[in-house]
Amino acid sequence: MEIVNTIAALRERLAAHRRAGKSVGLVPTMGYLHAGHMELVSRARMENDIVVTSIFVNPLQFGANEDLAKYPRDLERDSAVLRDGGVDFLFAPGVTDMYPRPMEAVVDVPNLGAELEGAVRPGHFAGVATVVTKLFNIVQPDSAYFGEKDYQQVAIIRRMVEDLAQPVRVVPVPTVRDADGLALSSRNVYLSQEERAAAVIVPKALAEAERLYDLGADDPIAFEEALRAFIEKEPLATAEVAAVRHPDTLAELTKLQGQPVLVALFVRIGTTRLLDNRVIGRKQAASEKAA
Numbered sequence: 001m002e003i004v005n006t007i008a009a010l011r012e013r014l015a016a017h018r019r020a021g022k023s024v025g026l027v028p029t030m031g032y033l034h035a036g037h038m039e040l041v042s043r044a045r046m047e048n049d050i051v052v053t054s055i056f057v058n059p060l061q062f063g064a065n066e067d068l069a070k071y072p073r074d075l076e077r078d079s080a081v082l083r084d085g086g087v088d089f090l091f092a093p094g095v096t097d098m099y100p101r102p103m104e105a106v107v108d109v110p111n112l113g114a115e116l117e118g119a120v121r122p123g124h125f126a127g128v129a130t131v132v133t134k135l136f137n138i139v140q141p142d143s144a145y146f147g148e149k150d151y152q153q154v155a156i157i158r159r160m161v162e163d164l165a166q167p168v169r170v171v172p173v174p175t176v177r178d179a180d181g182l183a184l185s186s187r188n189v190y191l192s193q194e195e196r197a198a199a200v201i202v203p204k205a206l207a208e209a210e211r212l213y214d215l216g217a218d219d220p221i222a223f224e225e226a227l228r229a230f231i232e233k234e235p236l237a238t239a240e241v242a243a244v245r246h247p248d249t250l251a252e253l254t255k256l257q258g259q260p261v262l263v264a265l266f267v268r269i270g271t272t273r274l275l276d277n278r279v280i281g282r283k284q285a286a287s288e289k290a291a
């Protein structure tokens, strides 16, 4: 595996492979890697000749009062893990390599980006869409791999790729979970022991949503209220988002039965925000993997 830090160097290294007709898969990350990231890597490894993983904690997608400065970083450990995972190139640019001056051109997906997590983190998804477009332009991957834990992010990237005819296949990968069901996430490291125990309320709430749906729950407002109350029975938890939406458009629904629905959760445990999602009413959850 080669570690490359600048846009020019990565372009030069990939050009030879592209000329030789090799396919390229990209796994964009913010580092501090866990088995969820490595699931994306192994899927990319299976489907491509060359695998590029990027590690870049993207300032554009953090709000002024968010955790940009304290976001966990460990490039040395990440490099070793990626080398073992069979990655060909680790692209780890610095902020001044990616953004040598303030960005004037940006990509926004304003309506999808204002929903759910976007309502709590204004500007977040414009930051994501912009950096992902820039990574696509640098790497020119045939395929790019994203986790379904960040369901809204996948929906936004898919829409961006379609609207802008970006020549990339977007591949969603099922969520990898700890033994108690909590989705793996780099931010789980912020949780104290007590908070980690409380965080199990998040996957439990997804199971509760499925139970209510299977019992015939049909009114979205009552359903969301029941979910919120279920989550907040845990004293350390605040449900910033507990929503049921259309799985493709993220639109609000007038009834639940007779169609698959997305359950989207964004739950604060202490000061840490945890994201999780499940589509219920179709056979998708069964494909999720335990770590």
Ligand SMILES: Nc1ncnc2c1ncn2[C@@H]1O[C@H](COP(=O)(O)OP(=O)(O)OP(=O)(O)O)[C@@H](O)[C@H]1O
Binding pocket: 028, 029, 030, 031, 035, 036, 037, 039, 040, 145, 146, 147, 148, 149, 150, 173, 174, 175, 176, 177, 183, 184, 185, 186, 187, 188
């Ligand atoms: N548990 C998981 N299973 C599968 N994919 C995941 C999982 N966690 C993260 N990913 C995916 O890995 C990619 C990089 O995510 P990122 O580096 O932000 O990690 P993260 O663990 O989601 O971190 P954070 O705690 O900041 O949300 C994203 O496409 C994300 O959806």
Ligand SMILES: CC(C)(CO)[C@@H](O)C(=O)[O-]
Binding pocket: 028, 029, 030, 056, 058, 061, 128, 131, 132, 150, 153
């Ligand atoms: C896709 C991404 C790497 C863009 O910074 C980030 O939003 C993430 O890690 O999910």
Ligand code: BAL
Binding pocket: 030, 061, 062, 150, 153
């Ligand atoms: N959604 C993963 C990246 C972030 O929270 O900024």
